[in-house]
Amino acid sequence: MTEILNEYAGLVMPYLEAWGISLCQAGLIALVVVWLLLYVLRGVSFFRFLMRWYQRLIVVCGLAALGFWLFYIGREHQIFLDNKAVNDYKPLEQVNVSINGGEAAELMPRDRDMRKTVGPEFEIKAEIFDDKGGIVNTITRRVVVGCSKDIMISLPILAGGSEDFVMPSPR
């Protein structure tokens, strides 16, 4: 749950920071703006607004939160699997990658493949082979995509043991 909240904050915070206001201030401003609108349109006093409209406000906020949540859990992501040299990491001889236990992708050096997943996080399982076809290593990780659309996973970095294997989508 906290993760989800953090995600929401992550979506909104950059804008707030850009305007130089805190989350609390933003909420108050939104409230006052809505009231002003109603005051101009219908002459609703602030007290009545709080009493009569807060229920609706809560419902609307709840629906918006539900929308965000659906967006969060239902979003389809393209996961690009990349077996190219990055910085000091050399491409792997052969690596079979499956995501959430799905059909495995077989990647040779300089290969790139794509798999689709649904939801904020997924499990990646990489079986790394040597040039003779024997399994050297099997790595299983959970990756959090969050609300971003597509990501790329650099397999050499993953095999190298670093945690910075998530990269922006090539498109």
Next chain:
Amino acid sequence: MIRRFIQNAGWPRIIIALFLLGLFIAAPFVGVRVDTSLSNTLVRFGMNGVMVLAMIPMVQAGCGLNFGLPLGIIAGLLGATLSIEWNTEILAWLSGLGTQYKISWLNDMFVTAWREPLGFASAIIIAVPIAAILGWFYGKLLNRVKGDEMMIATYVGFSSVSFMCIAWLLLPYKHPTMVWGYAGKGLRTTISVEGYWLHVLSDSLALNIQTDDIHLYIPTGMLIFFAVMAVLVWIFMRTKTGTAMTAVGSNPEFARASGVNVDHMRTVAVMMSTILGAVGIIVYEQSFGFIQLYMGPFYMALPAVASILLGGASVNKAGILNVIVGTFLFQGILTMTPSVINSYLQTDMSEVIRLIVSNGMILYALTRKVRAGR
């Protein structure tokens, strides 16, 4: 004064008229020729005028807007296709008539020289009785459903068009220019009238100036034809029958009390509307160059309805002036928006604008408070 004018004209009409004016003013700045646009508008005006005219009798007789115009159009299409199917026979019959009754001018030479106008006339002559019969039934039907005419008219139009879709496939037409080549039966979706009566009205007496400075084309013949039809309708509405019709429309109870047969008057009005619709589509086709069958006439009622409303008519009152102003405004917008807006925005918004303007206009007319007495 201005406020009264706005009240009389209604704000949608003013907005649309100003919009059209703006388009004409803007046209030269985006490289669209005003004279070409004006010529196109006039051509479209002539093409659609008679069909818009078909709204008047029904509106005046209190039957509401004629959404059932496709019924008249179908009669016109039957007339048009039959005139092509029987073209040679009709011409041969005419010259035969001349020989038989010793009419010296009605000979082969005359018939050959006048074959196009004769073909056009034959299309109208065939279409009118069909339209009259269809209109009679249609009128009887509408008399039974007073109060719901418009909705039922819409669906009578739709179902007759879709019924004719089957008929066009099955009717025993034989003429090679009209039926599908490979099957040898079933009419084509579009039939060219070239060689029969293409532009017979448009090009007769037409004013065509095409120089470097001026590109002007005025389809005088078509406009005269429209004027004649308009005058006929105008005169008719002032005859005893016509005034009785108007009385039926404005106050049926009063009309009945003063001895007018309400149902009869309504039937006559519907028949007239249907006949005008039939003639209208033939005029449209001779200028357009093609007969559009199958789903072609499906939505043709909406532009006509929108035109007359744009001209200031209401659901229960319409006159010739409404037709002229409305058709000009509506067709002006249809001509100007594609050319002007396209050259400005590089996109074709005309279809969307047509949808919004025509249906917005109908909606406006439908939601206005109607005079008491209906």
Next chain:
Amino acid sequence: MRKIFDLVANNAVPAVFIIISAFAIPLSGYSASYLIQELLTRIGRNSFLILSLLIPIMAGMGLNFGMVLGAMAGQIGLLFICDWGVVGIPGMVLACLIGTPIAIVLGIFCGHVLNRAKGREMVTSYILGFFINGVYQMTVLYLMGWVIPITNPALLLSRGYGVRNAVSLLGIRGVLDNLIPTIITGTQGAGQFLSVNGAKSYILMQIPFLEGAIRIPLATLVVIALFCVFIVWFRKTKLGQDMRAIGQSQSVADSSGIPVNRTRIIAIVISTVLACYGQIIYLQNMGTLNTYNSHDQTGMFSIAALLIGGASVSRATIANVFAGVILFHLMFIVAPVAGKNLIGDAQIGEYFRVFVSYGIIAISLVLHAWRRNREREAARRSLRGNKGGE
């Protein structure tokens, strides 16, 4: 005599359709399992849309041709989830969530317009559908991707703004239909699992003479059943009673203190919102969204189906809805093939279907108006007669 007339007038349409189907089914040569499968799919696909028509009829507003407004709202929701790449059931629910406020706003607008055009609601809502269609096309064709952010290049036209004509809804295709994979089969015993297209399906029951397996969109049917329960419940609420009172007589309802205009608006809003959900269910079954045409036929086909089920402009029940779906779509399935086998031209069956849809609406409207005028005439006559007797 009158009773016989009424009986015939009330049930003529379904009866005619049963007769047509009885002739057309053997002509088409389809197997029973194919027909049942198709019918089940179409019941799941269309019932919700048709059910959304019931509430305005209850409120005496006639057939709500304005339901296409809701359909458009649903499509806008679907376009957004396609752009964002939200799939599965969450995607569908999110589309509903986005469509709802749009449908409510359109419904309020529609309700106000119809209140200004009392007595000719149907033709007005019909034209309103066209008008809003223009606004919808403007939004989708020019504003989306320009003012309204759409980023997915698969959705946009090559010019950079405006949505493509055909949008693939692969992400939510059949998610509701296949949520609970269930089949009816003729071969295996009930209570077992069977693998159909890679998915494990629960065998609901077994019918001996059936060949092959019939997939049942169980979740969709459950949603539809819940909706039916909602309508039955809604009739009994205060609001539902008010609507029925208004349907009986506006002036009586008004004098008994029911806010007529407001209640009518609510009826239209409910109908529009439900049509929005209906369109989303419909499109999740179809799997492709024809951005500019999908909603066009929605209103016409739904209304035709309802009328074929024996409903009239002023009276419609849930039974009419299902009878209508089955009869209308039975004809939908068999007409082209029957036409082809009978005359040798599938096109004729196609046109026949369209003709029947429009014709049935026309006939129902005529019958309704005719009967109403006769009743009015009879009432007037009896009034005069009484006066004469006094």
